[in-house]
Amino acid sequence: MSLYKARIKEFDELLSENVIDIRKLRRLCFNGIPDCNGYRALCWKILLGYLGTKKQDWTNLLQKKRQLYKQFINEMAIPPGADNSITTDHPLSDGPESAWSTFFKDNEFLLQIDKDVRRLCPDISFFQQATEFPCEEIVRSNGIRRLHTRVTPSTLSSANVERKGLGLTKINLIKKSSHESYEAMEEGSEAHWEVVQRILFLYAKLNPGLGYVQGMNEIIGPIYYVLASDPNIENRQFAEADSFFCFTALMGEIRDFFIKTLDESESGIKKKMAQLSAMLKEKDAEVWHRLEQQNLYPQYYSFRWLTLILSQEFPLPDVVRLWDSIFSDENRFDFLVRVCCAMIILLRTQLLESDFATNVKLLQHFPETDINVVLSKAAVL
Template structure:
């Protein structure tokens, strides 16, 4: 039966019509050869954009400025003799930003949340439900607590702090064994691909890029983790883009103010990476592309989510302008939004993703849906070419507002 546009049009709640709140500069557009698997007509999509879709490209005429996000401040060394129950080391101060113009005082909400997290982490047995609730609103950059919280959220650290020393010792020893056993006969082809990708990971950040010894050491750690993962997972091996998922984990854990934990960041990051990827690994397996757990199915769920909450926008994108969600949502989903926002904002988004007790995928889809709704006015006014360009180069937005809208979608769906 034919329905007129007036009959199918849903009224969008007023709170969804909030204008974009400007925050930080967008990341450069990247699309890699993985996209070829997921687009029905990638050539047409590429031709529709005014800038070429290339792998990790940064315009030569507009080189990125090299500025790192805030690094947690290390506290004074502890003089405590009791080492039976590890005390997380945290700083009471917030770090200085390299860009002093952006160095604003922490908000009362950040200070309150930091206090709540510190209180929760001081318990002998941590209440994970409460930790997830607090962390879902974002973990303040100061105090260096994100590393410990992420390890807990990913299940790498048990809630009982009395078990931390033994668990960490066991896992770190296991990783050393992996390095000895699995790096003896390296796969040259995989190593070369990993090496290429790691070298172009966040070229605008001193932590990952440059000629410093620290940057080279950090790159070597990323390469080693990815090679070991590929060896242990022959069904998937290494897939381009995994380096982008690994980078935030290693950055956060390497900047742990606890010197011993920072020194073991490579081992800890490996196991956290395995935990994180366990919920998304099917997206990287080409044989599962068309299955219920494959990337196509996940992208379809995003399309259905948009239709449920904003049918007018869904219809304009997919029916009127024929913007296939695979043209943009593939990268959003497989790389966990690491390429759509600056690094610090990505960490904030990951706080929310990792806090979901059901795993990050459902929250990820809601955030992706919220991204579409926040720019609905521009999308509704656009055609295929302009909309595709906009979605492949997502504009700056206020992350707290984005996550607020995403959470509203959760409430609406459950209600």
């Protein structure tokens, strides 16, 4: 039997148990989850704590969570009065109880979400494609609840008109800029980026203490991609709701990275960067000393690495493989630090030979590398 088939058999046997052995699951997933049978989508749901280890509880839990998410959409993704209900609230009211005041404040962070999700993973076409399961609540509303319509102005054709003397008029059409490539689908359809936009909007509404912080789109992107690619049609149908709760669970662990006032705390981002620096000093003192000499501190490059769980440093398939290991590690964000340390050490030759400007550029734009090499180095560390 091939090694790949043997691994599939291991996953089959483990996931068929009535009670999943979480330690064994972690060990299996740490070495990568096979790209078949929906293993990754299911394992991520378990590893992120969305699903428990008792299979008998799954059906009831999923039904409740998916119904709850539908309720969130009905309550929060609709403008005041758009559901034909009578409202005495005036659109210009700025009182704390005003639904219209809340609506316009929501649009402020929705504008940033809209910009971010439209440029999500531009190297692949997945997020620009139509989902096979557009949200029924949105479709039935004839576009009223489509979030992007609240912040995206209608595009009008424009042109420059030039007239020279009594001659002919010259009209130069102005072309659309390239950032408009993530177009919204026609009514009745939705692109995957529109689904991600709704997830982030609802998360921000439900977590007003944190709201939406730029970069969260890079966290939800891989989660939604994995769940929306599940070969099980029922799971794909509810990928939006399941992704929302998986994202919420993950953010529960890393939200402090996004809160500036907690930067100095034990759970803050500066603590993680200090942990990375200390590990580099222990594992490769020469490289650490070189970066210290150049005043090239971790905040110049590792802030993004750590807060976004390396989602912008590698292509999406590599990020997905990387997250298999990070999610399955019991101290998963300690392993994330080891991966970051491994990335630096793999560049030791260039870092020791280059000046400050070259090294900053090298670390901020990590060169194309086999993700398995990075993971192997991290595992050794």
